Amino acid sequence: MKHVLIIDDDRWLAELLAKQLRGINVDVQIAAHALEAMAAIDERPPAAIILDIFMPGPNGFVLLQELQSHSDLAQIPVIICTASTGELRMEDAAAYGVRQILDKSTMTPQSAVAAVRKVLV
Template sequence: MTRPLRLLLIDDSLVDRQLAEEVFAEYAGLCTVRTCASGTAALEMLDSGQATLPDVILLDINMPGMNGFEVLAALKGHPRLAQIPVVMLSTSGHDSDVARAYTLHASSYLVKSVSFGDFVSQIESFLEFWRTSRLTTWPEMIAR
């Protein structure tokens, strides 16, 4: 059996982080979730060399300080972090936001559902995709 999928959720909203943690807790055998309340905190943690790298990062766009696009650019500009898949998770479905995310090399873009039931379905689909699509040797295959 492969190890659980390691996720990092970066979102300034405490309510959204708690909601996501609650949903992901239902899949505890399939994934582990770490959260950060800001892009700055996430980048510091990931760059510390002490952190186990996630398989996938879920990144909110609308955050104070560094917004999600700035965090995405910093991740993709970092030699050790650039290969981590980043899924933008936002309430915005504006074409300009989606285009900007892909221009900055986001792996995908997910518009947060306002319905709890639909959000749970989104998370189930997200987990199924990333559990079956990831490299089993990631991130260990990347030289530190």
């Protein structure tokens, strides 16, 4: 069973996405912030990450940089899920392992599931 880590301080959204992913037989873990996420990744590296960028404490950019500093973790595909898509360019984010950027204001749980399916292939 594939393991996906959702990193988002919006617990409601994280739980909603987790429920949808479990429905397609994906094991899901939720972290509320970057420090909790790094501990989870050290314990069990995920097959994919869904990452919010703006969270309390170190933000998603800090986490992306940390992942890229480790050759094994740099290979984990990342799906950014944020309300600030206007500030991000896929061309820039791809260098950090980002495979897709989802806009929280327009996405559906199904679009997140589709994104995860795409990166887990």
